[in-house]
Amino acid sequence: MHDPLTAPVDDPALAADTTRHEAWEWLRLLHSGAVKPQDAQRFKHWLARSPAHAAVFKEARAQWAVLGPASAGVLRTNADAAAFHARHQPRPVLARRAFLGAAAGAAAMAGVAGVAVFHPSAGLWPAPAGWGGDYRTATGEQLEVGLTERVQVTLNTQTRIRRRTVDGRTTGVDLLEGEAAFDLSSASGARPFGVVAGAGRSLAESGRFEVRYLDAKVCVTCIEGAVRVEHPAGARELRARQQTVYDGTSVSSVALVGAANLSAWRKGELVFTQARLSDVLDEINRYRRGRVVLMNTAARSRLVTGSFYIASLDLALVQLQHAFDLDARSLPGGLTVLS
Amino acid sequence: MAEDVRPVLMDYLSRHYDALKRQLGRALRNADLAEDALHDTWLRVNDQGGSDAGPIQRPGGYLVRMAFNIALDIQRRQSRNLPFEEIDALMELADTAPGPARIAEARSQLDAVIKLLDRMPARRREVVVLVHMEGLTQPEVARRLGISLRTVEYELKHAHDYLSARMAHDKK
Numbered sequence: 299m300h301d302p303l304t305a306p307v308d309d310p311a312l313a314a315d316t317t318r319h320e321a322w323e324w325l326r327l328l329h330s331g332a333v334k335p336q337d338a339q340r341f342k343h344w345l346a347r348s349p350a351h352a353a354v355f356k357e358a359r360a361q362w363a364v365l366g367p368a369s370a371g372v373l374r375t376n377a378d379a380a381a382f383h384a385r386h387q388p389r390p391v392l393a394r395r396a397f398l399g400a401a402a403g404a405a406a407m408a409g410v411a412g413v414a415v416f417h418p419s420a421g422l423w424p425a426p427a428g429w430g431g432d433y434r435t436a437t438g439e440q441l442e443v444g445l446t447e448r449v450q451v452t453l454n455t456q457t458r459i460r461r462r463t464v465d466g467r468t469t470g471v472d473l474l475e476g477e478a479a480f481d482l483s484s485a486s487g488a489r490p491f492g493v494v495a496g497a498g499r500s501l502a503e504s505g506r507f508e509v510r511y512l513d514a515k516v517c518v519t520c521i522e523g524a525v526r527v528e529h530p531a532g533a534r535e536l537r538a539r540q541q542t543v544y545d546g547t548s549v550s551s552v553a554l555v556g557a558a559n560l561s562a563w564r565k566g567e568l569v570f571t572q573a574r575l576s577d578v579l580d581e582i583n584r585y586r587r588g589r590v591v592l593m594n595t596a597a598r599s600r601l602v603t604g605s606f607y608i609a610s611l612d613l614a615l616v617q618l619q620h621a622f623d624l625d626a627r628s629l630p631g632g633l634t635v636l637s
Numbered sequence: 638m639a640e641d642v643r644p645v646l647m648d649y650l651s652r653h654y655d656a657l658k659r660q661l662g663r664a665l666r667n668a669d670l671a672e673d674a675l676h677d678t679w680l681r682v683n684d685q686g687g688s689d690a691g692p693i694q695r696p697g698g699y700l701v702r703m704a705f706n707i708a709l710d711i712q713r714r715q716s717r718n719l720p721f722e723e724i725d726a727l728m729e730l731a732d733t734a735p736g737p738a739r740i741a742e743a744r745s746q747l748d749a750v751i752k753l754l755d756r757m758p759a760r761r762r763e764v765v766v767l768v769h770m771e772g773l774t775q776p777e778v779a780r781r782l783g784i785s786l787r788t789v790e791y792e793l794k795h796a797h798d799y800l801s802a803r804m805a806h807d808k809k
Contacts, residue, residue: 352730
């Protein structure tokens, strides 16, 4: 790192600066993705050479950890910074649009067919409305995608994700809306896989986790392994069956999740424990075509415990209607009014 | 490159090649590596002369140092990358150091750090964002921004030196 023959510095302030610079140089190396066994040896020697080295390194490490959330923060508060950042994002979506623009003179259908050829991932979801994401699901649909050799993604209903790549290598996804489950097979030395949703980012190297992004709230649940959730307001480390919720400005503490509620949707079920009827209907609306509206104020906060099959949600509605003694009217346009 | 240095070095290399190889082999405890490194040293001197201008007092010492650094580079290229768990373990080595838990304290500085980033030149700030928020490596940042790796290294080092100095100062 530095020439060991350099004479020791006499000025204590200068020496402190030097140690601080060295600590940050070590941090840069340790985060470089190419740390060699001999680096490890040199780092251990450097740490052991003086108690000040270890103390300064520890402080620098904590400060390093702030720079991720601070970077996210400055992108939110500084429009110039955000614009600069956006200009330098690799955007497969823009490339697709550019191609469509070039093909504008030709028949629209020819343009769409061409997209599927140029962007194989787009071909999986050829819906014209799908430009906002690489993969998306319609109401009531679930979709499994092998994103990379080691990352399997399951999209729940009404979900859009966009792949993030660096030099052609997939490093994660943006969850634009909805809910998705991520299965990561472990690979030694694999880089963490990141899911960006709203203001935060979830990182994992192996295991299984789910991210749900609805109504400007993001809920991250770790099912197996470990997930690190980074947010401008702080970071959370999740272990199996732990969950945290964040929005644009705050992040909750870590909570435990019951086994029954854990990723029931992947088994085709909706499970509720003491949930308000209005919340239950909101959830059913996400999965079911048409829309159910509750016009009975008193019934809104009645509590529901039970499980329903996603494949037969009309039956669930009938059960709820009888359990709470409600009237049901079907109106044109798929609207069902419970009162 | 000083033109007068190259012939001196080349001359020394050709006359003392075997002695240099033995000396280097002892220092590295690896004769094959010494041979490879000295070969590369020869090529480099032949191409560029010495790496810094000015008269060289002891060509022998100069060449051994140069070959030694080349050997370290060769070793680096040939050795495996450490897996993430081992890097995490290295990072935690400092945890036995005395001192309060710094994480919470650093967190409270978040707003102050955002303001520091606010005032930073746009390109330097973006390098910080790409490294710290997107988790890119420095070569990846260079490709993303279409600038040289050297520029990325420079910008990141300056950003870190500045931010860490300010964070240390604000704490007092």
